[in-house]
Amino acid sequence: MERIRQKQLLYKVPIFNTDIIFVYFESYKYANKVLEKYGLETKIEDCQGVAGYEELDEKRYFYLAIKHGEDRKVDEGTLVHEIHHLTQDILEYVDIKFQKGKNNEAYSHLQEWLYNIFKKHIQ
Numbered sequence: 001m002e003r004i005r006q007k008q009l010l011y012k013v014p015i016f017n018t019d020i021i022f023v024y025f026e027s028y029k030y031a032n033k034v035l036e037k038y039g040l041e042t043k044i045e046d047c048q049g050v051a052g053y054e055e056l057d058e059k060r061y062f063y064l065a066i067k068h069g070e071d072r073k074v075d076e077g078t079l080v081h082e083i084h085h086l087t088q089d090i091l092e093y094v095d096i097k098f099q100k101g102k103n104n105e106a107y108s109h110l111q112e113w114l115y116n117i118f119k120k121h122i123q
Helices: 028-037 076-093 105-122
Strands: 007-013 018-025 049-056 059-067
Touching: 007 105, 018 028, 018 076, 018 105, 028 059, 049 076, 059 076, 059 105, 076 105
Parallel strands: 018 059
Antiparallel strands: 007 018, 049 059
C-alpha cells in the first residue's frame, strides 16, 4: 500500500467548538494553497511544521501543517512539538490557562486526542 503524499482536513474539536485545518504536505506550495483556500494569510516556508491560528470573520481558525520526508514519514518530534503549540492556543482561546503546580489535565487530554487524530491520518 502506497502512503499518501499530501492531505488536508478540516477537523472539529467539539468540546471546544473550534476547527483545525490540518495539512500533511510534501511541497510548501501545496500547504500554502490549502491555507489560502480557507482564507488564511499565513505562508509556510523552510520549516518541518507549524501550528497557529488566524481570526477571520469573527471566527478563529487553528491550523497544523506538517511536512514529510521523501519516505513520507513525519518527524515525531516535530509533530509532538507543533501539537503542543496547538494545544496551548486552543485552550487559551477557551480561557483555560496552564497553571504551574495545578491539575492541568485538559492540556494532557487535548494533546493526546490531537496526536491520535492526526497520527491516524498520516500513517
